[in-house]
Amino acid sequence: MDNELLQQFFEGDTRALARIITRVENRSADSLEILQQLFPRTGKAEIIGVTGSPGSGKSTLVDRLAVSYRQKGKKLGIIAVDPSSPFTGGAILGDRIRMQTLGTDPGIYIRSMATRGHLGGLATATADVVSVLDAAGKDPIVVETVGVGQDEIEIVKLADVSLVVLVPGMGDDIQALKAGIMEIGDVFVINKCDRPGVDKMERAVLAMLSLAHRAGGWQPPIVKTSATKGEGIEELVETIGRCQEFFRTSSHRIQKKREAARQRLMTLLEERLVNTALQKVFPNGELNRVVDEIAERRQDPYSVVEQIIKSSTFGRS
Amino acid sequence: MDNELLQQFFEGDTRALARIITRVENRSADSLEILQQLFPRTGKAEIIGVTGSPGSGKSTLVDRLAVSYRQKGKKLGIIAVDPSSPFTGGAILGDRIRMQTLGTDPGIYIRSMATRGHLGGLATATADVVSVLDAAGKDPIVVETVGVGQDEIEIVKLADVSLVVLVPGMGDDIQALKAGIMEIGDVFVINKCDRPGVDKMERAVLAMLSLAHRAGGWQPPIVKTSATKGEGIEELVETIGRCQEFFRTSSHRIQKKREAARQRLMTLLEERLVNTALQKVFPNGELNRVVDEIAERRQDPYSVVEQIIKSSTFGRS
Numbered sequence: 234m235d236n237e238l239l240q241q242f243f244e245g246d247t248r249a250l251a252r253i254i255t256r257v258e259n260r261s262a263d264s265l266e267i268l269q270q271l272f273p274r275t276g277k278a279e280i281i282g283v284t285g286s287p288g289s290g291k292s293t294l295v296d297r298l299a300v301s302y303r304q305k306g307k308k309l310g311i312i313a314v315d316p317s318s319p320f321t322g323g324a325i326l327g328d329r330i331r332m333q334t335l336g337t338d339p340g341i342y343i344r345s346m347a348t349r350g351h352l353g354g355l356a357t358a359t360a361d362v363v364s365v366l367d368a369a370g371k372d373p374i375v376v377e378t379v380g381v382g383q384d385e386i387e388i389v390k391l392a393d394v395s396l397v398v399l400v401p402g403m404g405d406d407i408q409a410l411k412a413g414i415m416e417i418g419d420v421f422v423i424n425k426c427d428r429p430g431v432d433k434m435e436r437a438v439l440a441m442l443s444l445a446h447r448a449g450g451w452q453p454p455i456v457k458t459s460a461t462k463g464e465g466i467e468e469l470v471e472t473i474g475r476c477q478e479f480f481r482t483s484s485h486r487i488q489k490k491r492e493a494a495r496q497r498l499m500t501l502l503e504e505r506l507v508n509t510a511l512q513k514v515f516p517n518g519e520l521n522r523v524v525d526e527i528a529e530r531r532q533d534p535y536s537v538v539e540q541i542i543k544s545s546t547f548g549r550s
Numbered sequence: 551m552d553n554e555l556l557q558q559f560f561e562g563d564t565r566a567l568a569r570i571i572t573r574v575e576n577r578s579a580d581s582l583e584i585l586q587q588l589f590p591r592t593g594k595a596e597i598i599g600v601t602g603s604p605g606s607g608k609s610t611l612v613d614r615l616a617v618s619y620r621q622k623g624k625k626l627g628i629i630a631v632d633p634s635s636p637f638t639g640g641a642i643l644g645d646r647i648r649m650q651t652l653g654t655d656p657g658i659y660i661r662s663m664a665t666r667g668h669l670g671g672l673a674t675a676t677a678d679v680v681s682v683l684d685a686a687g688k689d690p691i692v693v694e695t696v697g698v699g700q701d702e703i704e705i706v707k708l709a710d711v712s713l714v715v716l717v718p719g720m721g722d723d724i725q726a727l728k729a730g731i732m733e734i735g736d737v738f739v740i741n742k743c744d745r746p747g748v749d750k751m752e753r754a755v756l757a758m759l760s761l762a763h764r765a766g767g768w769q770p771p772i773v774k775t776s777a778t779k780g781e782g783i784e785e786l787v788e789t790i791g792r793c794q795e796f797f798r799t800s801s802h803r804i805q806k807k808r809e810a811a812r813q814r815l816m817t818l819l820e821e822r823l824v825n826t827a828l829q830k831v832f833p834n835g836e837l838n839r840v841v842d843e844i845a846e847r848r849q850d851p852y853s854v855v856e857q858i859i860k861s862s863t864f865g866r867s
Contacts, residue, residue: 268852272850494841498840501852502828506820511819528808530593534811537815542826
């Protein structure tokens, strides 16, 4: 392991931070060891999840939140998870523009993560990057995601407080709200609140909230913002603070942390076990041949898995 | 394993089919053995993926496609993957209504899958259910998903032909199109084509397609439909057929099948290895205690994983 790099990281060097994140994201050989070294310094940051459809203005909202937290003397980490381009990779233009506006402030560290190529899944990679930022003393850490896929929901589960960003007049209101997000939102933000349809959207949210089962006894508030105009931001920051305070002592939060720990452990186990088994059973890359045989239907994957488990000493008990 | 059940399944018994799907979905003890038995009978069905936002009318469209395929004498399987309610489970109302209209036709088998509780992920569970329907002689098998999360993209990769359903006037057109779907669509459907904004949507799709990198040499056509009125359905069926024909002989398809085989193998390996290791290392459920210790930050997950790997004979080589 690169002790000099860790040393620089602990001294607060931003380039060391960036390099460590890259290693962790790419699952380089020493990445788990690095995370192990950082672990004692983690667990302090408040994690704020922000989710919303494309076009809901959530990036602008996050930028406004960032400015407000900076004014309160906080050092932020922002992780923009961008699942929009799983087949091409690369940061999207919007993020590059953002990094030019906020990125000059050394108190804000912004990282974009594309979906592509995360062994163990995007949620794991995001959890690891959160850990690194946490160890680097960033607090709060804002994790921004699009949409409502299972991956995004896993990511939102990392958060202590989850914001769902809605926009008035969003297509079929109820349909848009249906998709799982009512149950993950701790705070609902109706952004672009200068547009028509705010009251209708608010009623739709309230109606859905009255139906949804909610754990933990927190009644999610609705905050109206106009991120581009900077309206409602302080109220939102204050609301996030109340929610953090509420959950800090709740059994719901303990349960959530436990679920996150289990998820983390399972994903790490999968990754390490599969890698170890494949290295052992197919030391010379015979895996590709076996994959071809399955694709050509000359073998079935179930039998192959049993063979791998038997061939690793693992199966012999 | 329940040989009588398999026997009934092979005789075409629908209740046996339903029970086998349930076992496979729930990962019951004999599920992998069942899949192994079914494997020789799979690989024949054409798999059609249908993805689109909530409100795009894709369920109605799938129903219309089903009727058309039925008229051509085909026996269909329809899998409606519903990631909308990950925390509550259960089929949504819409699917129950559908099953009343189409479900009386023994030539159509409809199954709803919620996100909740699929060990190994929703994509794996969907792949397994596709295999069961394939072995039951359903062809084509239509897999219908919402949205553009990573999970949905994995599901779409199962398909031989992927339809992306759009609606004119959908929010910010470009934003909605951005999200990865341009690269997974083989056929673009502009549904609700009696609404204003069809030309604008068509231009947006064409513009995005001209930018997107496409493998395999297929130029995705755009088909306009009005599912509620039954318009454009035959053209869509014909277009799907052309696309199937195009890919049947393409190297792109071989590559896609290879990727699917690799994915399948890896997920099965993860599942079996983790289960075997946990049973061996924590035979009496000590896993919960370890998870608690991680949640309370008394242990770090990285060290726990190393301990598990060492404690299973697996680590000793």
